[in-house]
Amino acid sequence: MKDRRKAHRLPFNATLTIDEVYNQQEVIRESREIPINAVDISKGGIGFTAHESLPLGYYFNAKIDLGNGRQFYSVLKIIRKEEQEDAIIYGCEFTGLADILSLYIDEFETDASES
Template identity: 75%
Template structure:
């Protein structure tokens, strides 16, 4: 099988909270917060695990902190969902990631590779 990814996945451990999940017409899950466990990040997006089921092609806002003053806010779109024994594994893509933020991820990848 040919690899279709445009960017390398980098291990990234973080706990984020989603306040709302939305698309162009609807907002769902707005009454409570959803904790997610981020497992990797790339210039394309993030992978995370959550106990709750979230709909595909919906969006959420996230604050990403890569350390050393590299933190940014982004909108992510839920692209992939896989059922696990303890919840769901999701793949999300960044929407409209600015070039400077992409550089933050490049720097983070270099740090992770030099440590490993």
């Protein structure tokens, strides 16, 4: 199968929390935190695992901390979902990621390749 990724993915270990999941018509999760475990990141998006089912095509807000004071908030759209035995693997794309924030990810990639 041909790899269709537009950006190089880097291992990224973090625990994030989703506090709202929504689309343009409705909010389906409010005031309830859903822990997720990030596994990789690129300028295009982030991959994570979770134990709760989240719908495709929905959005959530995330705070991404890349270390060394590089953190940002972004909206992510759930575009891929694969159910495994012990967790669900998701793929999300950044929506409206500012150029300066993609530079943070470039710096993160440089730091990761040097260590």
